[in-house]
Amino acid sequence: MMNSLIHFSDLAHTILNQETRYQANKKIIQDIFKNPSVAFKDTIQFRLTVIDSYYSTQMSKRLYGIEDIANELVKYSDAVLKLEIDNFLQNPTKGIIKELFHKTYGFDKDGKNAKKAISLLSKYFYFLSECKFPIYDTLGKVSYKLLKDNKYITSKALTDDNYFELMITLNQTSTIKDFEKLDNLLWLLGKIKEGSFSILMDKSKYETIVKQVDFSKAVKSQEKDKAIRRYIQYNYKKSNSFSPMEKEFLEFAFTLNELQ
Secondary structure: OOOHHHHHHHHHHHHHOOOOHHHHHHHHHHHOOOOOOOOHHHHHHHHHHHHHHHHOOOHHHOEOHHHHHHHHHOOOOHHHHHHHHHHHHHOOOOOHHHHHHHOOEOEOOOOOOOEOOHHHHHHHHHHHOOOOOOOOOHHHHHHHHHOOOOOOOOOOOOOOOOHHHHHHHHHHHOOOOOHHHHHHHHHHHHHHHHOOOHHHOOHHHHHHHHOOOOOOOOOOHHHHHHHHHHHHHHHHHHOOOOOHHHHHHHHHHHHOHHHO
């Protein structure tokens, strides 16, 4: 068979960019990176706020967090940051992007516990570069681990320190060579593992599926997610709710060891 990671990254890209909430949300974010209509700092803060809202990076819960990030990013024009993004992809161990990842932003109510903002910043750079930057988040970590038996995954454990290095390497060695498709692959796998399907389909399709799920033993939100995943895992092959390509991707996902 052809390189499976290329094949399933293509599938994930096609699935997510159909009529899904993911695609709609993504377009909203992409639009605010075009033609800024207000002061540059306000534009940056607005971009960060919208990304934080759609991706739930929790930065808005950190006092002054988004303002602190905007104060750092406003030091560089979009054009300069794009050049720095290119430099980072060549060498993720130094440069302005690396420095921004290592700074801390905001704090809690007693003025303590300033934290890094790698997740939100990586998504900002992803959209600024027109989807040519690896996204850092929990789903990426989870899915990288799910793919551990794939020949393109290094035996080196994925950590916060080497995350971008290993993602850049995977993008090249798998010959996907497209950070948008790589992110789609990892993101979709992670969502399936979580049992979080609402963003992958429209309201009508979601309602059709969950009406058939037995939630009698599911009280907490995570238990309900698991019930949905379990139902889909055992019924997707005979369901009319999924297209052939969706069924193919689900089969790939459910055969990964930790999804059993």
